[in-house]
Amino acid sequence: ILRLPDGTLWLATTSGPVHWLPGAKSELKLIPPAIDARQVIQRRDGSLWFAAGAGLVRIDPATEARQDFTSQDGIPSAYAITIAEDSFGDLWGASEGAGIYRIENSAIRSYDGRDGLGGPTNAARIAAIFEDLQKRLCVLTSWDGHSLRVFANGTFQPVEVPFPKGFRLHGWGSKQNGFQ
Numbered sequence: 001i002l003r004l005p006d007g008t009l010w011l012a013t014t015s016g017p018v019h020w021l022p023g024a025k026s027e028l029k030l031i032p033p034a035i036d037a038r039q040v041i042q043r044r045d046g047s048l049w050f051a052a053g054a055g056l057v058r059i060d061p062a063t064e065a066r067q068d069f070t071s072q073d074g075i076p077s078a079y080a081i082t083i084a085e086d087s088f089g090d091l092w093g094a095s096e097g098a099g100i101y102r103i104e105n106s107a108i109r110s111y112d113g114r115d116g117l118g119g120p121t122n123a124a125r126i127a128a129i130f131e132d133l134q135k136r137l138c139v140l141t142s143w144d145g146h147s148l149r150v151f152a153n154g155t156f157q158p159v160e161v162p163f164p165k166g167f168r169l170h171g172w173g174s175k176q177n178g179f180q
Helices: none
Strands: 009-013 016-021 027-030 037-042 048-052 055-059 066-069 080-085 091-095 100-104 107-111 126-131 137-141 148-152 155-159
Touching (some): 009 048, 016 037, 016 048, 091 126
Antiparallel strands (some): 016 027, 055 066, 080 091, 100 107
């Protein structure tokens, strides 16, 4: 759920992007076609971006004009699960088991196992993408024992986390978050 300064709400739902307009005749408005939306963010340019089943959806909140981005545009073909905007204005997205990607100046760059996200033949599952206090891009992953990676020198470097003695399980589910 994302609340805009004008009081309207945007929701990422399994039926697609939904716009809630408050007022005497408040209404929920589905922005077709239906997709399985997982997350919504507002970028610094004001546009809304949804992580959705087959890629990303961009919506202009003023006009509700919609633009879809899929594997034909360079998004990894796996399920899009999360997105974030970094301090440089680049959009980062994660896909289920196919790594992450960055949209910069109208180009899409994908990152996978060859870039430090998992093993040589597979990409790690991505739980979260965020910036740390030093404005470094961080990724929480799974599958190979290194759950935290920091983007440095063009690759994702594993960071050893000093877990307490006897710690063996990170938990069950997806989208766990990290903290400093």
